[in-house]
Amino acid sequence: MHAGVANRASILCFCWVGLSGIYGFISLDVFHQVMPNLTLTENVVPRLLFNALPALFFAFWYRNYRHNSVLKSYSTAVVLPGLLVSAAMIHAWPIFFNGNHEFYLYFHATNIVVISSVISMSAGPPKIIVSQIVGFLFIFFGPLLYLFLISGRDSVIAKLIFGDYALLIAILFPGLYTVYKLRLKLALADQSVKDRAAPFLGETLAHAIYEGRDDILDGYTRNGLVMSVDIRGYTGFMQQESKDSAKEFMHAYHRTMIQTLSQFGGYLHKSNGDGHIISFGVMDKESDMSDIPGLEGELEIASQRRRQDLLRSAIQFFESMLPNFEALKVQYKVQSEIKIGASVASGDIEIIVRGDASVRQEFDIDGEPIVRAARLEAYTKLLSNIVDSNSSYLVISPEFAKFLESFSQIKMVLIDRPEIQVRDYPDMKQVFYRQWKHKRERDSQQAA
Amino acid sequence: MRLRDINKMKGKVSNQELADLVAELRLPLPLAWLSKLSPMLVVALIWCVPVFLSAIVLDSFLMAESSTLEKALVCVGAALTFGFGFILTAGVIGKIFSFGIVEGKFPRRTDHPLYAIRRVYGTAWTQVYYFKPLYAVILAVPPLKILTFWLFGYKGDYSAIFYPDTWIRDLGMIRAGKGVYIANRVCVGTNMCLNDGSVIVGNVTLGDGAMVGHMAMFALGTSVGEKSEIGVNTAVGIRVTIGHGTNIRPRANVNHGVQVGDNCIIGTGAVLGTKVEVANGVHIKTGASIPPGAQIRSQEDADKYFSSEMELDASHKGVIAELLKEHRKHQGDSDRKEA
Numbered sequence: 001m002h003a004g005v006a007n008r009a010s011i012l013c014f015c016w017v018g019l020s021g022i023y024g025f026i027s028l029d030v031f032h033q034v035m036p037n038l039t040l041t042e043n044v045v046p047r048l049l050f051n052a053l054p055a056l057f058f059a060f061w062y063r064n065y066r067h068n069s070v071l072k073s074y075s076t077a078v079v080l081p082g083l084l085v086s087a088a089m090i091h092a093w094p095i096f097f098n099g100n101h102e103f104y105l106y107f108h109a110t111n112i113v114v115i116s117s118v119i120s121m122s123a124g125p126p127k128i129i130v131s132q133i134v135g136f137l138f139i140f141f142g143p144l145l146y147l148f149l150i151s152g153r154d155s156v157i158a159k160l161i162f163g164d165y166a167l168l169i170a171i172l173f174p175g176l177y178t179v180y181k182l183r184l185k186l187a188l189a190d191q192s193v194k195d196r197a198a199p200f201l202g203e204t205l206a207h208a209i210y211e212g213r214d215d216i217l218d219g220y221t222r223n224g225l226v227m228s229v230d231i232r233g234y235t236g237f238m239q240q241e242s243k244d245s246a247k248e249f250m251h252a253y254h255r256t257m258i259q260t261l262s263q264f265g266g267y268l269h270k271s272n273g274d275g276h277i278i279s280f281g282v283m284d285k286e287s288d289m290s291d292i293p294g295l296e297g298e299l300e301i302a303s304q305r306r307r308q309d310l311l312r313s314a315i316q317f318f319e320s321m322l323p324n325f326e327a328l329k330v331q332y333k334v335q336s337e338i339k340i341g342a343s344v345a346s347g348d349i350e351i352i353v354r355g356d357a358s359v360r361q362e363f364d365i366d367g368e369p370i371v372r373a374a375r376l377e378a379y380t381k382l383l384s385n386i387v388d389s390n391s392s393y394l395v396i397s398p399e400f401a402k403f404l405e406s407f408s409q410i411k412m413v414l415i416d417r418p419e420i421q422v423r424d425y426p427d428m429k430q431v432f433y434r435q436w437k438h439k440r441e442r443d444s445q446q447a448a
Numbered sequence: 449m450r451l452r453d454i455n456k457m458k459g460k461v462s463n464q465e466l467a468d469l470v471a472e473l474r475l476p477l478p479l480a481w482l483s484k485l486s487p488m489l490v491v492a493l494i495w496c497v498p499v500f501l502s503a504i505v506l507d508s509f510l511m512a513e514s515s516t517l518e519k520a521l522v523c524v525g526a527a528l529t530f531g532f533g534f535i536l537t538a539g540v541i542g543k544i545f546s547f548g549i550v551e552g553k554f555p556r557r558t559d560h561p562l563y564a565i566r567r568v569y570g571t572a573w574t575q576v577y578y579f580k581p582l583y584a585v586i587l588a589v590p591p592l593k594i595l596t597f598w599l600f601g602y603k604g605d606y607s608a609i610f611y612p613d614t615w616i617r618d619l620g621m622i623r624a625g626k627g628v629y630i631a632n633r634v635c636v637g638t639n640m641c642l643n644d645g646s647v648i649v650g651n652v653t654l655g656d657g658a659m660v661g662h663m664a665m666f667a668l669g670t671s672v673g674e675k676s677e678i679g680v681n682t683a684v685g686i687r688v689t690i691g692h693g694t695n696i697r698p699r700a701n702v703n704h705g706v707q708v709g710d711n712c713i714i715g716t717g718a719v720l721g722t723k724v725e726v727a728n729g730v731h732i733k734t735g736a737s738i739p740p741g742a743q744i745r746s747q748e749d750a751d752k753y754f755s756s757e758m759e760l761d762a763s764h765k766g767v768i769a770e771l772l773k774e775h776r777k778h779q780g781d782s783d784r785k786e787a
Contacts, residue, residue, distance in 0.1 A: 019477065059595070064606070064607065066606070066624070157536075159657065200668075218459065218460070220459075265727070265745050281743070284707075284725065285689070285707065286705075286722075286723075287669065287686075287689075287704075287707075288462055288463045288704045289463075289686070289687065289704055289705050289723075290462045290463050291462075291463035291464045291467045291553045291648060292642065292686060293642055293643060293644045294643060295704065295722065298703075298721075298740055299722060299723070299740075301721075301722075301739070301740045301741060302722045302723040302724075302741030303723075305739055305740060305741030305742055306741035306743060308741075308744075309742055309743035309749075310743065313743065313745060396675075399455075407772065408775075
């Protein structure tokens, strides 16, 4: 607020510098009526020295508006009237004080316009407006009023000044106050909309929309990891459980998933009932180093390690979700045999904005790895049948093979017959998985 | 294709593809020849104009009958005229050619339009920069600093402190915030010559209150957040992002493309490999060596990597023995499964 006033004061002072010079030329004819021997130089040079230079000094001082902004904003109540006084002191006020009071009438309207423009353009909060009005009254009009009042003969001019200035305050202050309230309301409304939208849009999309980040909204492709998560036995769960308890359980499950995901750097792109598409490393900023020669080897090493670390984050996330999921089942007294299963795949993933700008657009994710992750997630059902039905599985796509040495308990399925093939991927000869055995139900109930 | 059209493709193609397009631009032959001669012309202009101006002052005011004091004052006036003339001549040339100081990668060829412009700008700036007595006065006198930096296209805050031996070049590429302190012998590398015969130029951004220690160096595309500190003798690579309130301790080595979050501490002598990502609030221990591409999401992730603070005592050796046993068992399980 105060920084804004100081910033605008800087602009006003810069304008004043230019206007001081121009006024020296255009006011010559006016002053010639009282001072016929006044030369152009005598009118311009003093204005440059005593108006323009101080204005330039203050312009630079206010320019650094973030520093001492409160002091600077309140100082406009003295500085701006002071600049007007310094302009008036060149020929004009000496003429008035020498007895030629009627000459003031040439400048009265200009003064009112300048003062109202300056206060309007400062556009400060009410306290600043009031202080500026008071400043102009005492610093600029005060001496004039005193002069005309004590003169007695020109009390009409005094009444004119007093009346017009009172009119100025009566119109200016309410008007500026209303404008200030409107600006404040708009700013708060804008912030409120942004705050309300952010949880729905996510931090990245909210930032992109509100900061005008077209580089994000235009879409991009990034190498990352995508995870497909699903609840095994969901259909049976929805049929067996009551509508209300199923709804509450799913609300809690979604909330827990989002909270757990945020700890491991994942991003939830979409949810469809019991299924979720999550990415790791796709929404992260990444610098393009393709134009730096000699880094190719190191960038390749960095890329490999990044994928390894993203896989680790994904596994840790799933491992954290498992006990949370079981705890929710106990909390909401879920009778159905439901478990979560997931899969991970990596590759080039596209972040795009889909849809029609005039109807609806969606910030979406696309790419072959998503299809692969979905097919591999469906493979968890097969694993339940052929390995152990009382376990949760995380299926890992084959491209992670070279990283799996550093992970424990990773097992492999050799796909040597059609019935255990991954759907739509007949060329996939092996998949990896990690298994988490659940305690038997009898033991769980005894524990509960 | 014109430069304007190429710039519209930023963000849509890779940096190298953009650079390949920019490399195809060429000056017409007469301008290319002029570009070869431009540094000599610029140097001649920058030195001759102030000498001429100060000669005018001496000629106009230095009289044989003047007193010693008057002669001394005239000489001082001539020296001041020379100084102002030097700054203004170099600065005007810098101002005119500062439009060519843009981000990107382009070949170091005199017939390349962007490089030709950079040569003129660079010549004008280095004449001022390497004129150390004058440059020291410029930095010490705020109005002179504002004038000189403004002429050379500086867009940051004028309260930022630079020492006379702080290396800065493309002033339009430096975005220093309020109260930034850059110590002496720091290298602010807004440009870098590459071994493929090209030069690459980028912004360096320093947030309000950031501090950079003695003999630190950072490369183009680097962004340092508010109130962050870069320790002495630290090397920061290309396109590194450092968050707010982060402390990079002395002699750390932050490689290209690293992203460090807010309120982190990177320990003394630590090495962050290419494209490492460090999340907010993480402390990388003294002497730690984080390999390229590592994603440090938590303190736990950071503590996995060896650092000089890691003391291997008997209990650690026991842990390592257990890990090896577990690994051997896992290897055995995997082999049996495959079989």
